[in-house]
Amino acid sequence: MMKKWKLIIFLIWIVILIFPVLFGYYNSNNEFQFAGLIFNPIDGFSYFAKMQQGFSGVWSFQLPYSPRGNSEIFIFTLYIFFGHLSRILGLSIPFVFHFFRLLFSILLFFTLLSFLKYIYKQEDIYFKGAFISLLFGGGLGWIYFLSGDLPVDFWIAEAFVFLSSFSTPHFSLTFLLMILAMSILVKKTFEIWMTTLIFILSIVLVSISPFASVIIGFLYGINIFLGKDFLKEKIVQFISFGIPAVSIGVYQYVTIRSDPVLNIWNSQNVTMTPSFINLLITLLPFLLGSIVLLFSIRNKIKTFDKPIILLISWILFSLIMAYVPFNLQRRFLVGLYVPLVIIFWYFLKEFIVTKQKTKKISLIIFLISIIIPSNILIFAGSVNAIINLDPMFYVKNSLIESMEWANEELNNKSVFLSNEELGLLIPAYGNFKVVYGHPFESINADEIKIKVNDFWSNKMSLEDSIDLYTSNNVDYILCNYDDSLSDCPSVTQTMEIIYDLNKFVIFQVSN
Numbered sequence: 300m301m302k303k304w305k306l307i308i309f310l311i312w313i314v315i316l317i318f319p320v321l322f323g324y325y326n327s328n329n330e331f332q333f334a335g336l337i338f339n340p341i342d343g344f345s346y347f348a349k350m351q352q353g354f355s356g357v358w359s360f361q362l363p364y365s366p367r368g369n370s371e372i373f374i375f376t377l378y379i380f381f382g383h384l385s386r387i388l389g390l391s392i393p394f395v396f397h398f399f400r401l402l403f404s405i406l407l408f409f410t411l412l413s414f415l416k417y418i419y420k421q422e423d424i425y426f427k428g429a430f431i432s433l434l435f436g437g438g439l440g441w442i443y444f445l446s447g448d449l450p451v452d453f454w455i456a457e458a459f460v461f462l463s464s465f466s467t468p469h470f471s472l473t474f475l476l477m478i479l480a481m482s483i484l485v486k487k488t489f490e491i492w493m494t495t496l497i498f499i500l501s502i503v504l505v506s507i508s509p510f511a512s513v514i515i516g517f518l519y520g521i522n523i524f525l526g527k528d529f530l531k532e533k534i535v536q537f538i539s540f541g542i543p544a545v546s547i548g549v550y551q552y553v554t555i556r557s558d559p560v561l562n563i564w565n566s567q568n569v570t571m572t573p574s575f576i577n578l579l580i581t582l583l584p585f586l587l588g589s590i591v592l593l594f595s596i597r598n599k600i601k602t603f604d605k606p607i608i609l610l611i612s613w614i615l616f617s618l619i620m621a622y623v624p625f626n627l628q629r630r631f632l633v634g635l636y637v638p639l640v641i642i643f644w645y646f647l648k649e650f651i652v653t654k655q656k657t658k659k660i661s662l663i664i665f666l667i668s669i670i671i672p673s674n675i676l677i678f679a680g681s682v683n684a685i686i687n688l689d690p691m692f693y694v695k696n697s698l699i700e701s702m703e704w705a706n707e708e709l710n711n712k713s714v715f716l717s718n719e720e721l722g723l724l725i726p727a728y729g730n731f732k733v734v735y736g737h738p739f740e741s742i743n744a745d746e747i748k749i750k751v752n753d754f755w756s757n758k759m760s761l762e763d764s765i766d767l768y769t770s771n772n773v774d775y776i777l778c779n780y781d782d783s784l785s786d787c788p789s790v791t792q793t794m795e796i797i798y799d800l801n802k803f804v805i806f807q808v809s810n
Contacts, residue, residue, distance in 0.1 A: 302422075304427070305412070308430070308431065308434065309408060312404070312408060312434055312435075313401070313405070315435075315465075315678060316400070316401060316404055316464055316465060317397070317401060318682075319337040319678070319681045319682055319685060320335065320337060320397055322682065322685055323335070323337065323685045323692065326685055326686065326688070327693070328688075329696065330695065330696060331688050331693040331694065331695060331696065332693065332694055332695075332696050332699060333685070333692065333693055334393070334692055334693060334694050335347075335391075335392075335393025335394075335396065335397065336393075336692065337465065337466075337681045337685075337692070338456070338462070338465050338466040338467075338677070338681060339454075339456070339466055340691045340692060341691075341723065341737065341738070342467075343466075343467070344723050344724060344726075344727040344737075345363075345364070345726075345727075345737055345740055346378050346396065346467060346469075347392050347393070347396070347726075347727035347728075348363040348364070348726035348727045349363070349375045349378035349379060349382070350378050350379070350381050350382035350385060350392045350395070350396065351363070351382060351392065351726060351727065351728070351729060351730045352379055352382060352730060353378065353379035353380060353381060353382020353383045353384075353385070353386070354382040354383070354385050354386045354392065354730065355382075355386075355711050355730040356383070356386070357379070358373065358376070358379055358383075359371040359372060359373055360372055360373065360374050360375050360376075360379065361712070361732070362560065362561070362564055362732075362740060362742070363726035363730075363731070363732055363733070363736075363740070364722070364723075364726060364732070364733055364735070364736045364737040364740040364741040365560065365564070365732065365733075365734075365740070365741055365742040366714040366732055366733070366734050366771040366772050366773065367560045367742055368560070369558050369560040369561045369564075370554065370557075370558040370560075370561070372551070372554045372555070372558070372561065374506075374551055374555075376506055377468075377469055377472070377506065377507050378469070381395050381396065381399060381468075382395075392727075396467075396468060397468075399468040399472075400464070400466075400467060400468040400471060402468075403464075403468050403471040403472045403475055404464040404471045406475050407460070407464065407471055407474050407475045407478070408434070410475055410478045410479060410482070411430065411433055411434070411460075411478060411637075412430065413482065414478050414481065414482050415429055415430055415433075415641065417482065417485060417606070418485075418606055418607075418641055418645065419644075419645070419648070423648075424659055424660065424663060425644045425645070425647060425648040426644075427663075428644050428647075428663045428666065428667065429640055429641055429643075429644035429645075431667055432640045432644070432666070432667060432670060433460050433636070433637065433640050433641075434460060434461060435461055435667075435671050435674060436459075436460075436461065436636075436640065436667065436670035436671055436674070437452035437459055437461065437462070437581075437670055437671065437672075437673035437674050438450070438451065438452040438580075438581035438582045438583065438584065438585075438670060438673060439580055439581055439582075439583050439584065439669065439670070439673075440452040440453050440581045440673040441672040441673045441676055442580070443577065443580045443581055446577075448573075448574070448577055450577065450580075450581050450673065451573050451577055451578050451581040451582070451632075452581050452582075452673045452674075453673060453676075453677065455573070455629060455632055456470050457470050457473065457508070457630065457632065457633040457634070458632040458633060458634070458635045458636055459636045460474055460636060460637065461674050462674070462677070465674075465677070465678075469507045469508070472503075472507060473504065473507055473508040473511050473633060473634065474634055474637070476500050476503060476504045476507075476511070477504070477511055477514070477515055477633075477634045477637070478637065479496075479500060480497070480500050480501075480504070480515045480518075480519075480540070481515070481518070481609070483496065483497060483500075483536070484518060484519060484522055484536075484609060485605060485606040485609065487528075489529045489532040489536075493536065494535055494536065494539045495539075497536055497539045497540050498539045498540070498542070498543060500540070501515075501516075501539070501540045501541075501542075501543040501544045502543040502547065504544070505543060505544045505547045505548055506547060508630070508633055509548050509551065509630075510630035510631050510633055511633045511634060512540075512544040512548065513544075513548075513620075513631075514613060514616060514617060514620075514631065514633065514634065515540065516537075516540055516541055516544050517612075517616050518609050518612060518613060518616075519533075519536055519537045519540050519541070520537055521608075521609065521612050522536070522537070522605075522609065523537060525605050525608060525609070526605065560742060563742050563743065564739075564740060564742060567739060567743075567744060568739045568740065570629055570630075570739075571629065572621045572622060572629040572631075572632070573629065575622060578632075582636075582639060584643070584666060584669060584670055585636075585639040585640055585642075585643040586639060588643050588646075588647075589639065589642050589643045589646055592643070592646035592647060592649075592650050593646055595646075595650050596646060596649045596650050599649065607642065607645060610638040610641055610642050611638070611642060613634075613635075613637075613638040614635065614638045614639060614642065616631075617631050617632060617633075617634075617635045618635075690720075694724060694728075695779075695803075696801075697779075697800065697801035697802065697803050698721065698724060698728070698779070698803060699728060700800065700801065700803075701777070701798060701800065701801075701803040701805065702724075702725065702728035702729045703728075704798055704800075705729050705731065705775075705798070705805065706728075706729045706730070708797075708798075709731075709774075709775065710774075711730040711731070712730060712731065712732055713731050713732070713774040713775060714731070714732045714733070714734065714771065714772050714773050714774050714775075715731050715732070715733050715734070715773070715774070715775050715776070715777050716733070716734045716751070716754070716767070716768050716771070716773045716775070716776045716777070716808075717733060717734075717736075717776070717777040717778070718751070718752075718755045718778075718779075719735060719736070719748065719751060719752065719755075721736075721777055721779065722734065722735050722736030722737075722741075722751070723736045723737060724736075725777065734747060734751060734767075734768075734771045734773060735747045735748055735751045750767055751767075754767055754788055755788060757788055757789055759788075761789075761790060764788065764789075764790040765790065768790075768808055773808050774807075774808055775797075775805050775806060775807060775808060776788075776791055776794070776805070776806040776808060777803065777804075777805050777806075778791065778803070778804050778805075778806070779802060779803050780802050780804065781802070784796075784799075784804060787804065787806075791806045794806040794807060794808065794809075795807040795809075
């Protein structure tokens with residue numbers, strides 16, 4: 300039976316993760332419907348769009364936010380699989396999305412408990428401090444806001460347990476797989492079933508997070524040189540993890556680089572690593588705290604157990620790879636919060652061995668109190684956006700109705716031209732492509748965004764307007780007008796109207 304303190308934390312964890320979603324749907328009205336996203340809806344809608352492709356029955360991925368087709372490639376398979384499940388089970392895409400987000404977060408909860416028990420040996424106060432920090436903690440981003448720069452713990456979801464579980468299922472699954480892989484790695488026994496499990500973990504992990512698979516692969520390599528016990532078995536584990544990781548990784552890399560459309564998409568789909576000052580200040584309690592504690596206990600502890608060495612290696616490798624002068628993105632920060640938090644509380648346990656219990660509790664309360672405000676602000680921000688029917692969180696019912704009609708009457712993968720706002724939503728509610736809709740997933744996004752905005756503001760000449768929709772193989776133009784059809788771009792006035800309801804109109808384009 301779960302201990303009372305664990306049950307309380309578990310219930311709080313679940314409520315935090317699911318309350319904004321339930322409240323969002325409850326707050327819907329006759330005009331606006333909750334979109335089903337509570338964090339970073341721009342990327343969230345792109346995941347819905349990938350699920351729409353699976354819902355249509357396909358397994359290969361096509362860029363939904365570009366009119367140009369790409370070669371067949373099997374990426375984003377997790378979300379395409381979710382789309383298949385949504386169709387087969389007759390469930391909505393947002394429901395399946397959040398079902399797996401919650402499921403993976405629950406599994407992550409218990410996996411973290413098991414892993415921490417192995418590290419700390421007993422469920423003492425440091426075990427509890429580490430566990431609570433991992434689930435609910437962030438950094439000092441709430442203070443770093445004063446700099447005017449966006450703090451790391453407000454946007455790099457894949458680095459933090461809370462933010463990952465709060466945002467998307469694949470981030471929480473990445474954490475889950477990384478911890479499972481580490482749990483196998485630190486065991487002092489070797490069983491044949493582990494090899495099979497490692498192989499499967501590698502396949503799934505590289506499919507959803509290639510950078511995470513590189514980190515875990517590195518740790519499996521390091522493990523070979525940590526002691527002479529089970530040397531052959533360690534090599535087998537490394538190979539078992541490496542074969543699928545390398546094979547799938549190379550397949551994705553070669554396929555993307557050899558396709559002109561995917562290559563452009565990949566080159567612009569780069570989110571740069573934050574400044575080191577941003578990262579340092581945000582993670583100050585754990586990053587700098589671990590360094591200070593390490594020097595404080597260096598005379599007491601001459602050597603560390605293998606799990607601690609591996610966790611330190613994880614931290615160093617991630618930081619180095621995230622800041623090497625190459626275009627490797629911030630993705631190497633994935634999961635970084637886990638080793639940082641565990642190492643900090645482990646070092647703190649070694650440092651404070653003679654303090655009174657009351658002082659220990661006071662210290663833990665203080666530490667936790669300074670790392671949760673960022674997540675409180677994130678949670679409150681989502682709830683506030685829901686209360687105010689923020690347009691990024693709510694969609695007009697009339698748009699959904701128009702897309703439902705289009706799904707039944709129009710061909711899949713037809714190309715729509717719409718304004719920037721609707722361009723983000725169309726692929727999320729139907730298996731259609733758009734000229735522009737996403738800042739990273741639309742090909743030549745900066746250039747095409749300007750053209751689309753000029754088109755909708757009637758700044759384009761008739762010739763340029765025609766060239767825009769003909770050169771992008773546009774089949775339909777979707778317009779949401781305010782008063783009359785004259786609010787739509789002037790070039791549409793001579794086009795055939797195939798749908799007109801509740802101020803949403805679809806024009807047929809004749810190419």
